[in-house]
Amino acid sequence: MEHPAIKILNSYGLMAISTVRPDGWPQTTIVGYANRGFELVFMIFRSGQKFANIAKDNRISIAVAPEPDNMSELKAVYAGAHASEIIDPNERQAAWKLLMERHSNLAGFTMPDAGEAAFMRARCEHVSMLDFSQGPGHREQFVVGQEGEAVDLDSDNDPWGDRAS
Numbered sequence: 001m002e003h004p005a006i007k008i009l010n011s012y013g014l015m016a017i018s019t020v021r022p023d024g025w026p027q028t029t030i031v032g033y034a035n036r037g038f039e040l041v042f043m044i045f046r047s048g049q050k051f052a053n054i055a056k057d058n059r060i061s062i063a064v065a066p067e068p069d070n071m072s073e074l075k076a077v078y079a080g081a082h083a084s085e086i087i088d089p090n091e092r093q094a095a096w097k098l099l100m101e102r103h104s105n106l107a108g109f110t111m112p113d114a115g116e117a118a119f120m121r122a123r124c125e126h127v128s129m130l131d132f133s134q135g136p137g138h139r140e141q142f143v144v145g146q147e148g149e150a151v152d153l154d155s156d157n158d159p160w161g162d163r164a165s
Contacts, residue, residue: 003150005129005140008077009035009064013102017042018061019053026061027053033062034095034102038124038144040081041095045117058082060122065130074132079124086119095119123148 002010018028027049033042040062044050054060060083065076086095096111096119127150129140142150 004075004131005077005127005142005150006035006037008075008129009038009040012064012066014064015040015042016063017050019050020057020059021049021053022056032099032103033064034098036098037148038079038127038150039148040122040124041086041098041119042122043095043099043112043117043119045112046115051118054083054120058084062122062124068132071136072132074130076130078128078130080126081122081124083120083122086121089114092119095121 013032013034014030015033016028017031018026021027029050031042031044031050033040035041044054059080061078061080063076063078065074068074086092092114093111100106124144127142127144129142131138131140140152142152145151
């Protein structure tokens with residue numbers, strides 16, 4: 001059965017992504033993404049600040065949510081991840097295909113040259129999911145295991161603080 005957080009990720013195509021600037025301040029922007037489970041794929045330009053920030057510190061934070069008509073319908077995913085560039089030409093092509101399938105507005109475009117744009121992979125590690133349909137403020141936290149599975153956290157065994165870097 002598909003995890004509810006993956007259902008949310010599968011339903012949308014834009015995410016807020018926060019990176020760490022060289023001065024230590026966060027920088028948040030919006031990017032298009034596609035996903036395979038808890039693995040996110042996105043494209044950024046090498047000339048941009050996001051690429052420079054990730055090259056220095058690959059920790060990112062993402063947020064995915066629509067604006068609901070009614071607050072009781074709010075469902076969102078927030079996650080911390082490490083981002084890395086997809087270098088292999090076949091994997092770059094697969095990432096482009098995945099993005100084109102998710103984003104019809106890319107139709108007619110050719111895959112950007114590797115010298116111009118970087119395809120990035122981010123595997124969600126620390127995840128929070130909001131689901132107000134289960135009650136106001138309902139939140140679940142979990143980590144994503146090595147095989148891509150959600151591992152629930154109990155209050156006595158919360159490794160979030162221990163895995164911050």
